[in-house]
Amino acid sequence: MTSTFPDIAISTDRLELRPFEEEDIPELTAMMNDELTAAWTSAPIPYTTAEARHWITRVAPAERTEGRGIVLAITEHLTHRLVGSVHLKSTNWRTLSTEVGYVVAPWARGEGYAAESVLALVKWLFHEQKFERLEVRTAAGNTASQQVAQKIGCVSEGVLRNALIVRSRTEDGGWTDIRTDLIVWGLLPEDLEEAPGAGYRAG
Numbered sequence: 001m002t003s004t005f006p007d008i009a010i011s012t013d014r015l016e017l018r019p020f021e022e023e024d025i026p027e028l029t030a031m032m033n034d035e036l037t038a039a040w041t042s043a044p045i046p047y048t049t050a051e052a053r054h055w056i057t058r059v060a061p062a063e064r065t066e067g068r069g070i071v072l073a074i075t076e077h078l079t080h081r082l083v084g085s086v087h088l089k090s091t092n093w094r095t096l097s098t099e100v101g102y103v104v105a106p107w108a109r110g111e112g113y114a115a116e117s118v119l120a121l122v123k124w125l126f127h128e129q130k131f132e133r134l135e136v137r138t139a140a141g142n143t144a145s146q147q148v149a150q151k152i153g154c155v156s157e158g159v160l161r162n163a164l165i166v167r168s169r170t171e172d173g174g175w176t177d178i179r180t181d182l183i184v185w186g187l188l189p190e191d192l193e194e195a196p197g198a199g200y201r202a203g
Contacts, residue, residue, distance in 0.1 A: 029047055095132065122152060156185055
C-alpha cells in the first residue's frame, strides 16, 4: 500500500496553505509566466491556462494520491490572493525524508512569505507526520531561494557540480539553457528547534 500525506490545509497568522482549486488558474498562470519563475524552474514557457488547469486538476492531486508528496497553494488570509506554491516531492516513506520546492508571485516577494509558509509546512511535517529529514535544492545563483533555506534553519550540506539546468534570456528575447551547480540543504527535527518563525494550525 502506498503511503500518502493527508488532504490538509495549514494556516499561519498571515497565510493559508491549501490544495489548489480551479479558481486559482488565472493567478497561477500569471505567476508561472514571471521572468524569475521561468528562469529558476522547469515550467513550460510560455505557461498557458491549459498548463495551469492540467497542473491543478491532474498533476498536483496525483502527487499526493500516488505518494510522491503534496502540492499546496499559498494564499493571503486578508486578500485571498495567490501568494505562491509549496511542494513536497521525491518523498521516501522508508527513510521519512522529502524535498521541498517553492515559488512566490512577483507582487508578494520580499515579505517573508516563502520562509513563513515553508516553515509552517515543515513543522507540520516533523511534528505530525514524524518525518526525519527535509531537503532543499537551490541553484547556485538563486540567492533568494538560498535565503529561504537559511531562514528556516537548513544546513548547507554540499554542492552537486553541474547538476542543474536553469534558463537565461538571450539577446533576441528568447531563452537558453545553462548548466549550473546545485546546492543541497538539509533540515532535521533538531535543527528546527533553533529556527524562528510563526506557528501553524493544521486542519
